[in-house]
Amino acid sequence: MKALGSIGKSIKRSEDKRFLTGQGKYVDDINLPNQVYAAFLRSPYAHAIINRIDTSGALGSPGVSLVVTGTDWLKENYGPLPCTSRINTFVGGEKMKVPPRHCLAIDRVRFVGEIVAMVVAETKPSALHAVELIEVDYEELEVVTDPEEALKPGAPQIWDDIPNNLCLDFELGDRIKTAAAFDSAHYIISRKIKNNRVAGVPIEPRGAIANYDDDTKRLTLFNSSQNIHENRDAYAIDVLKIEKEKLHHVAPDIGGGFGVKNGTYPEPPLILHAAKKLCRPVKWVADRSESFLSDTQGRGQVSTVSLALTKEGKFLGLRVETVGNLGAYCGTIGPFTPTAGTARTQGGPYGFASIYYYAKVVFTNTAIMAPYRGAGRPEAAFQLERIIEETARELDFDPIELRKKNLIQAKTLPLRTAMGLDIDSGNFVEVFDQALSLTDRTGFSARASAATRRGKLYGFAIAPYLECTGGGSKEFAGITVRDDNKIELSVGSHSTGTGHETSFAQLLSGYLGIGVDSIVFFQGDTDRTPFGGGHGGSRGMEVGGSAVYEAASTFIKKGRLLAAYILGVENSRLQFSNGVFFVSGTDKSVTSEDLIAQSAGSEVINGEFGYGYLNVSATFEREIMSIPNGCHACEVEVDPETGGINIVNYWAVDDFGTIVNGMLTDGQVMGAVAQGIGQALMEESVYADSGQLMTGSLIDYALPRAFDVPNIRIQYYEEAPTKKNPLGVKGAGEAGCVAAPHVVFNAIADALRNFNIESLDMPLTSEKIWRTIHRR
Amino acid sequence: MINFSFQKPTSITDAVTALSKSEDGLFLAGGQTLIPVLKQRLAMPCDIIDLGDINDLKGIVAKKHSVLIGATTTHSEVEASPVVREHIPALAELAGHIGDPHVRNLGTLGGSLANNDPSADYPAAVLGLGATIHTNQRSISSDEFFVGLFQTALDPGEMIVRVEFPIPEKSGYAKFPNPASRYAIVGVFVSSFSGSVRVSVTGAESCVFRQVSFEEALAEHFAIDALTDFAVPSDRFNSDLHASAEYRAQLVRVMACRAIIMIDEEKKQ
Structure with missing residues (x-):
């Protein structure tokens, strides 16, 4: 099936007018009519025994209809929120240690912000007021927030039956072969490399409304979720212990997710319980402080x-040992990120004969950890490109040449990496060269001298990256022909502001040859999309778009039979092109739009083919993940007097295979690079030793602003579409987060080449830079 | 936020009377601190008296030797004011870099001064220019106005009406903003009046203060090399998540120099 011209065009986003004029929903x-409001009492302590909770004050407070504590919750026989990580077995074969994650703390709190009680009241202020009237007798326990400290003998035990706070260990790769590679190496360079803990901070905080229909005994949850089907199963089956059909899960417009809204949370089951109990709708929307405390x-x-290498700089082996922070509980797939998530792309686009990755996943008295845009691939890329940069620096290799000589050559593709990734397409050397030529290396010395004259230090870095995308492997797409001659396209995944309404309609329009205006996009409702894989792993276009392709193919197959009937010809004589079914060499033809119009109103057609004949339900299931890759570069200016950093230039060449809508793709690259810059320079979720969150508001948690982000020059390498899906696309949503942090860090390291940067970790705040320069 | 009764008087007298009658009332100016505090339920006043409709608190007027700015003048009005830009451009610059556009469109001069946040920008300008704060009861010199952490010389029920900024020969303000909040990690205001120099520092201590050693050095020789060898003692400086006292001390010197460079660049234009 060949696509029409609209695919590849930078069509403007149809949802933007709604969003920008305040019409988003x-x-x-x-x-909902008659709704009440929930508010939550959250633990002020990071680790404490709950001796007693007195809710009498709250219950007697005006407007309060319900107060629920952990004891009440257990009486209902509800289950804990499940951990569905498929990485769940210790290297030694033992099962992963998953402590029960109930929606309310039962007899002990384990992080600041954990829910201790829920109050439901007539108004939000009355609910908040009643929360303050609950008295809790806490007995404080010792706290540990650092995962390395948590592993040490004698560290505070967060779970009595989980020794050393160790949830799981994990390995991938060939340990013995890697050890042999290190034995034969001429050089071995080692560094301890930290990846800072960050908050996702979607602009729309989490929130939900639960409703109960006593006639149908059915619950409805309107929820700011980027993963409605899996969340529904967890809330219904695992927690509330009802059939999944008894929970209707709806996600309206979503104002950003970045992974934060992918997993399950305690608030939705709590308000579902309250809605059922009170037979009234129950609403809760987090404020920003609540989000900082309780979002993953x-x-x-x-x-x-x-890194082990030969005398000439050929990479021989890579060994990475990681300690990953899980927070106080296993999040929905929490253990995945520091294990397989970080292991898979080790080695990046370089030829490594052997790699060994080992990780320990550890509980601490902090909020729960989960995949955040990139989920392990940014960590892996950062580890690799930092060690390569340090190697070049220490051994006096040219960092560009060292990278280039170790890149996987296009002629060796397809291949399977030492970590088991199948690379089917790409040209890493060509992409690297394209990026390098964008950066105007010949002009560098003039730019650097100009900076020097202004009293600034100047640095440059370039690095390739490789990641893997696809997330949940299976996706639904449906086409429904409506009476008004429009067709409704529904997809099981969910746009979190990522433009599905535009890009999926654009795809379908291209395949069927119908106007984008004739397509109505629909998403976010478990009653109308039978399944879906959520929004994660850059899977929107790769898996969702491929499902749209499958739906379009089926539509055309069915349409051909209908067209043959209408035209009175043999269906084998019909061809389809540019939205027209026709018999070559004749004037017999009918357009897709005509088919839709005729089938909608025609009793004859309905009689012959059945009502809703052109309606389609399609599934796409990918086998293996696609391998986006690229090369980013940047130049930075460092102010030695203040340590302030200015990113002067940023260049990106990305191989996302086929580009469906360049403008939307640019948006993904820019947004993800901005988050990568944020992580490199300013973002960090900081816990005090007491377990108090120090960065609990936007006054203290620094997010990049428009002027912190440079103009990003983006170019796509479109010569290597993947064969792993019918569109040839590779996921684009997370790449910038994978590519940016190390490029920014390494450019700063280059600017600081005359100083000792050994102790520098992200975020590279101005004070850290100033101390490095002034050796303080 | 909890419920409170809301009043919007149109005269200073009515506002002051309303406050005096209230058991636990507060004036509301631009609300850029008060509203978040109310939302976090950290303050629960029974009455809020909004000053937004009082004309006597508004406006910017130039006199022969000073500029008068009404207490409820917003930061963006000060930033855009031709009067301020002509007579004290550094003050317009300062106002234009407070917070973000949303904050500047609502936040007010009087509100900022009455709150006296240790990292706010305006106290640096008021102290650095030696301004006079006119209230409904008296006039207070800037040297007496800022008392301590979130503390001013204002008596209970006393309201800032306008601030009188003397027009300096030259002045400049440089701040190193907190990347999260855009408040000053350190901000330094430098002004010069026929030989006498004032240097004020915000963000570094619990309250804005004058850096007298800089003033003396600059009075003798108004150029950045006068400050080159100054070690700024940091023992009273704030140390927090965003900056250590030692780093703040460095920034005090650097920001003072940059304020002077700004003055020099302005003169060239």
Whole structure:
């Protein structure tokens, strides 16, 4: 099936007018008649025994209809929120240690912000007021927030039956072969490399409304979720212990997710319980402080990274040992990120004969960790490109040449990496060269001298990256022909602001040859999309778009039979092109739009073919993940007097295979690079030793602003579409997060080449830079 | 936020009377600190008296030797004011870099001064220019106005009406903003009046203060090399998540130099 011209064009986003004029419909825009409000008492301690909870004050407070504590919750016989990580077995064969993650703390709190009680009241202020009237007798326990400390003998035990706070260990790769490679190496360079813990901070905080229909005994949850089907199964089956059909899960417009809204949370089952109990809709929307305390956070790893190489600089082996912070509980797939998530892309686009990755996943008295945009691939890329940069620096290799000589050559593709990734397409050397030529190396010395004259230090870095995308492997797409001659396209995944409404309609329009205006996009409702894989792993276009392709193919197959009937010809004589079914060499033809119009109203057609004949339900299931890759570069200016950093230039060449909508793809690259810059320069979720969150608001948690992000020059390498899906696309949503942090870090390291940067970790705040320069 | 009764008087007298009658009332100016505090339930006043409709608190007027700015003038109004730009451009610059556009469109001069946040920008300008704070009861010199952490010389029920900024020969403000909040990690205001120099520092200590050693050095020789060898003692400086006292001390010197460079660049234009 060949696509029409609209695919590849930078069509403007049809949802933007709605979003920009305040017409978007988010959870907080929904209000149901007779609704009440939930508020949560959250633990002020990072680790404490709950001796007693007195809810009498709250219960007697005006407007309060329900107060629920952990004891009440257990009486209902509800289950804990499940951990569905498929990485779940110790290297030694033992099962992963998953402590019960109940929606309310039962007799002990394990992080600041954990829910201790829920209050439901007539108004939000009355609910908040009643929360303050609950008295809890806490007995404080020792706290550990650092995962390396948590592993040490004598560290505070967060779970009595989980020794050393160790949830799981994990390995991937050939340990013995890697050891042999290190034995034969001329050089071995090792560094301890930290990946800072960050908050996702979607602009729309989490929130939900639960409703119960006593007639149908059915619950409805309007929820700011980027993964409605899997969340529904967990809430219904695992927690509430009802059939999944009894929970209707709806996600309206979503204002950003970045992974934060992918897993399950305690608040939705709690308000579902309250809705059922009170037979009234129950609403809750987090404020920003609540979000900082209770949203899942990301990254938070510390690794020992070693690179073995020959005298000439040929990479022989890579060894990475990681300690990953899980927070106080296993998040939905929490253990995945520091294990397989970080292991898979070790080695990047370089030829490594052997790699060994080992990780320990550890509980601490902090909020729960989960995949955050990139989920392990940014960590892996950062470890690799930092150790390569340090190697070049220490051994006096040219960092560009050292990288280039070790890149996988296109002629050796397809191949399977030492970590088991199948690379089917790409040209890493060509992409690297294209990026290098964008950067105007000949002009560098003039730019650097100009900076020097202004009293600034100037640095440059370039590095390739490789990642793997696809997330949940299976996706639904459906086409429904409506009476108004429009067709409704529904996809099981969910746009979190990522433009599915535009790009999926654009795809279908291209395949069927119908106007984008004739397509109505629909998403986010478990009653109308039978399944879906959520929004994660850059899978929107790769898996969702491929499902749209499958739906379009089926539509055309069916349409051909209908067209043959209408035209009175043999269906084998019909061809389809540019939205027209026709018999070559004749004037017999009918367009897709005509088919839709005729089938909608015609009793004859309905009689012959059945009502809704052109409606389609399609599934796409990918086998293996695609391998986006690219090469980013940047130049930075460092102010030695203040340590302030200015990213002067940023260049990106990305291989995302086929580009469906360049403007939307640019948006993904820019947004992800901005988050990568944020992580490199300013973002960090900081816990005090007491377990108090120090960065609990936007006054203290620094997010990059527009002027912190340079103009990003983006170019796509479109010569290597993947064969792993019918579109030839490779996921684009997370690549910038994978590519940016190390490029920014290494450019700063280059600017600081005359100083000792050994103790520098992200975020590279101005004070850290100033101390490095002034040796303080 | 908890419920409170809301009043919006149109005269200073009515506002002051309303406050005096209230058991636990607060004035609301731009609300850029008060509203978040209310939302976090950290303050629970029974009455809020909004000053937004009082004309006597508004406006910018130039006199022969000073510029008068009404207490409820917003930061963006100060930033855009031709009067301020002509007579004290550094003040317009300062106002234009407070917070973000949303904050500048609502936040007010009087609100910022009455709150006296240790990292706010305006106290640096008021102290650095030796301004006078006119209240509904009296006039207070800037040297007496800023008392301590979130503390001012204002008595209970006393309201800032306008601030009188003397027009300096030259002045400049440089700040190193907190990357998260855009408050000053350190901000330094430098002004010069026929030989006498004022240097004020915000963000570094619990309250804005004058860096007298800089003033003396610059009075003798108004150029950055006058400050080159100054070690700024840091023992009273704030140390927090965003900056250590030692780093702040460095920034005090650097920001003072940059304020002077700004003055020099302005003169060239």
